[in-house]
Amino acid sequence: MKSKLPIAIVVAWAVSQTAFANAQHGPYGTWFGEATIPGQSLSIRFEISPADSGVTVVMDIPESKLIRFPAPSASFEKGRLNVQVPPGWGLAMFRDIGLAPAEQVIRFEGTLTGDSIPGRLTVAYATLPLTLRRWGPSSSRAVAREEVSFSNGDVHLAGTLFKPRGQGRFGALVFTHGSGDQLRDAYMREADALAAAGVAALVYDKRGAGRSTGANWRVASLEELASDARAAVDHLATRPDIDSLRIGLFGLSQGTWLIGMVAQDRPRVGFLVFASGSGISVWEQEIYRTAAMMRAYGFGDAEIREAEAFQRQKFAVARTGLGWSQLDSLSKRLSSSTKWFGDFANEYASLSSARFWWLAMYHHDPTPILRTLRMPVLGLFGENDLSFPIPRVRANMEQALTIAGNRDVTMKIFPGAEHQLMVPQKYLDRTLRRTVTPDFVPTLVEWVRAHASVRPRGSPAR
Numbered sequence: 337m338k339s340k341l342p343i344a345i346v347v348a349w350a351v352s353q354t355a356f357a358n359a360q361h362g363p364y365g366t367w368f369g370e371a372t373i374p375g376q377s378l379s380i381r382f383e384i385s386p387a388d389s390g391v392t393v394v395m396d397i398p399e400s401k402l403i404r405f406p407a408p409s410a411s412f413e414k415g416r417l418n419v420q421v422p423p424g425w426g427l428a429m430f431r432d433i434g435l436a437p438a439e440q441v442i443r444f445e446g447t448l449t450g451d452s453i454p455g456r457l458t459v460a461y462a463t464l465p466l467t468l469r470r471w472g473p474s475s476s477r478a479v480a481r482e483e484v485s486f487s488n489g490d491v492h493l494a495g496t497l498f499k500p501r502g503q504g505r506f507g508a509l510v511f512t513h514g515s516g517d518q519l520r521d522a523y524m525r526e527a528d529a530l531a532a533a534g535v536a537a538l539v540y541d542k543r544g545a546g547r548s549t550g551a552n553w554r555v556a557s558l559e560e561l562a563s564d565a566r567a568a569v570d571h572l573a574t575r576p577d578i579d580s581l582r583i584g585l586f587g588l589s590q591g592t593w594l595i596g597m598v599a600q601d602r603p604r605v606g607f608l609v610f611a612s613g614s615g616i617s618v619w620e621q622e623i624y625r626t627a628a629m630m631r632a633y634g635f636g637d638a639e640i641r642e643a644e645a646f647q648r649q650k651f652a653v654a655r656t657g658l659g660w661s662q663l664d665s666l667s668k669r670l671s672s673s674t675k676w677f678g679d680f681a682n683e684y685a686s687l688s689s690a691r692f693w694w695l696a697m698y699h700h701d702p703t704p705i706l707r708t709l710r711m712p713v714l715g716l717f718g719e720n721d722l723s724f725p726i727p728r729v730r731a732n733m734e735q736a737l738t739i740a741g742n743r744d745v746t747m748k749i750f751p752g753a754e755h756q757l758m759v760p761q762k763y764l765d766r767t768l769r770r771t772v773t774p775d776f777v778p779t780l781v782e783w784v785r786a787h788a789s790v791r792p793r794g795s796p797a798r
Contacts, residue, residue, distance in 0.1 A: 495540025507582030507788025615729035718753030
């Protein structure tokens with residue numbers, strides 16, 4: 337008769353087998369966790385992949401718009417995960433909020449235990465308990481994600497469609513992009529919240545970024561970017577699970593110019609969300625931004641006036657093609673004699689460059705378009721925006737939409753928020769980080785859900 341193993345040995349064997357299985361499976365995949373901070377959660381997502389040196393980690397902190405950030409230091413040894421962003425990486429979430437340089441860190445340490453990694457998360461001066469859990473289709477039962485692609489001529493655009501689970505023909509919101517090299521991840525938090533509330537949402541990689549093809553934002557015109565958004569609307573309109581008459585558009589900053597252009601050409605667009613922009617021409621916005629940013633960085637009135645005068649001369653040359661040699665001489669003089677020129681001038685390398693950017697971007701004035709838009713409009717703005725003069729933008733938009741006969745216009749200004757609608761978040765009587773104002777997502781979801789559930793009057797059932 338075989339003797340029975342002592343219970344302690346059996347338990348030790350089981351623990352070792354679990355540890356072995358964890359080590360074999362590793363931490364690879366996507367993990368998500370939330371720490372509790374009064375007033376707002378602090379969520380973090382890690383995408384962990386194997387590498388020759390161990391592991392690589394790409395992290396998201398969605399409320400702070402830290403998206404697809406490769407962690408500079410990551411390791412996984414003996415079941416323990418360590419991820420660090422040391423000081424000196426210049427993260428926007430820590431910018432100008434009074435943190436000492438040594439405090440501008442992110443760190444997570446935890447031990448893999450089955451499908452969770454309990455540990456501790458440090459953000460700046462705060463260390464909080466946090467448990468990471470595997471992220472997958474079951475992580476958000478109310479929401480389904482579908483990888484989609486659509487074309488705008490020879491340009492192929494890749495994105496993700498967030499949908500409520502179940503059958504139906506849903507209203508939908510298409511997220512366009514601001515300036516820069518932007519990926520679909522920038523609005524995944526908002527898209528997920530909308531889908532959980534019953535509205536589909538499409539996010540896509542900007543042309544030339546991520547898995548989308550085409551010339552990137554450095555040489556793309558506003559019309560090209562708007563035509564990509566038109567292609568997104570047209571793609572959704574062909575789908576049997578989307579109601580073609582309940583498709584709306586969201587744009588932030590540069591995106592606010594784009595969505596107006598799309599809506600003018602696609603009368604079936606059901607509603608529009610303007611965030612942090614529109615109401616003035618691109619060249620006027622650039623002059624305002626120059627002055628506001630210089631003032632924030634401590635430049636005096638004389639320097640600001642000099643910079644504004646340079647910007648006006650630059651745009652006059654770009655508009656007409658006249659006066660290039662004088663502008664070129666002025667650029668060379670200012671670059672060697674002023675402190676502001678290198679950071680705020682945006683000088684042109686040639687007359688051809690100046691003319692290209694005028695025709696591609698800076699000439700655009702949204703006012704004539706706004707005067708034609710009669711679909712419901714939501715405007716969301718930050719009180720402390722340094723890129724757009726919000727009181728003027730709001731007044732211009734309201735006036736233009738009144739001329740259009742638009743009777744469904746809602747405007748909201750978030751106190752203390754800046755251009756990206758971010759505000760400082762307090763913890764333990766100090767400012768911990770910048771986050772998107774907590775009211776933004778609930779305001780967006782509530783308004784969009786109400787308007788995406790209503791078909792335009794007189795529209796036929798499809």
